[in-house]
Amino acid sequence: MRPWPYQRSANACHANAGAPIEFEVTHAFHPWRGKRFVLTTRKPNWGEDRVTFFDEDGQLRSLLASWTSVDEPDAFARAAAGLSWLRVDDLARLRALVDEVRSALQRRKGVKNNTPQK
Template sequence: MQSTAPHGEFEAQTFCVTHPFHPLAGRLFPVVEVRRNWSEECVYFRNGPGRLASIPLAWTSLSVLDPFFELSEGLALFRCEDLLALVRYLDSQREVGDDNT
């Protein structure tokens, strides 16, 4: 496995899972490797008794802070574009459900 990040950057570094709805939120893990998988960067770590696991880098303390969240100082939990995407998704699911009845 080849890392997309320089080895020295994450060597002996830890990260915290920051995604609020992830079951490991708030837990600290040592970084094994950071690399790009398909379209996103992931961080690999040992979860449990030596099991290798991965999580999107954006869901960790290693990611660059989104400027929207930084400027909103934690007062806005969701970006407008994310809420609109959720509405589109829910509408599409409703249409699928209507076709099955």
Template sequence: MVERGRNWREDRVFFHDAAGGSHSMPAVWTDLVAEDPFNAVARGRAAFRAQELVELVQLIEAIKS
């Protein structure tokens, strides 16, 4: 890991690959971020969190208008 910071409105980890290229990925894809409590309790039984469904409805409404 080279750096951790906010980019594209999310917490991201920046790193170099073996060839020296720069890359980034969401920090939640790494073990740098603690597991989301909802995901820990749901253990894969819920496809979406309530907040994600609210955001989806807002996106659909924005597209419709």
């Protein structure tokens, strides 16, 4: 086996090693959403977990693995059953970031924060 980062992903293996592995593009805003492709390889590339495949024109392409169905859905995705696009912890981090940016902007302008505090 070749050393990291060129090792084959355990997630991309099947009991029948000769069977092609298909995946679907699942990213909500990607133009290929819903299209299926045959996995060529999966490995860290450009510092990210990526899948590579040949498109309809025979061109070798690459996408983030998280934008595809190559992995099983995580526990949140299974529990949300498609009803929630955002996780609570992600929303809380977003709120903290917005508050931080708002405070920094108000400090630059010399304006006090009039937002009610909890």
